[in-house]
Amino acid sequence: MNRLARTAAPHRRLFRAGGHTVLAVAVLYLLAMPIAIWIHHDGLSRSGHSFGSDLELALWLLAALVALVALAAIQRVSLDADGGVGTIRYANITSGHRSRCFEPAEVVSMSLHRAKDGRLRLTSTLELRLAPSPHRRWNTVAIFDGDMSGDGRAEPLATIVRQVVRARPEVGLDANLRALLAPYRYGTAADR
Structure with missing residues (x-):
């Protein structure tokens, strides 16, 4: 069973x-x-x-x-692995290590704060702004890169960015994410 x-x-x-x-x-x-x-x-x-x-x-x-x-530093993230746009769950210091979940289509803007930009960060951080919702009192999600001093290309950030863009193509992106996604949009790299 x-x-x-x-x-x-x-x-x-x-x-x-x-x-x-x-x-x-x-x-x-x-x-x-x-x-x-x-x-x-x-x-x-x-x-x-x-x-x-x-x-x-x-x-x-x-x-x-x-x-x-x-x-x-400890963080848990789970993503829909079937290539769909399912629920994203995470728990880290920003959520008090409590599990939170959201749908990629709820994201209205994303920004990437890279560790190599030199702002006393050990890892890059993906910040997602969610649309206001009556069932949720928080509207900001911060997820950390899996690699120390990474540039946002590592998991789970890369998969989350692709899922959000796939679910909501009009999502607001900062300059770092536009530069990161440019090869995928213009066909020089295959979308994974």
């Missing part, structure tokens, strides 16, 4: 992001920690702190930093 129910349900693509970002921040901190403790004990501090207490404090700070980065 479960197999029949799974067969009848629409096929979804799932994307989970954040693990590599958390790991990268933890590794960078672990590399910097001994240097900071050595500088602290090399005459910059006149206090009587021991190396062990400084190391313990540094490890507690590492745990707190990794927890904060994990809260900000």
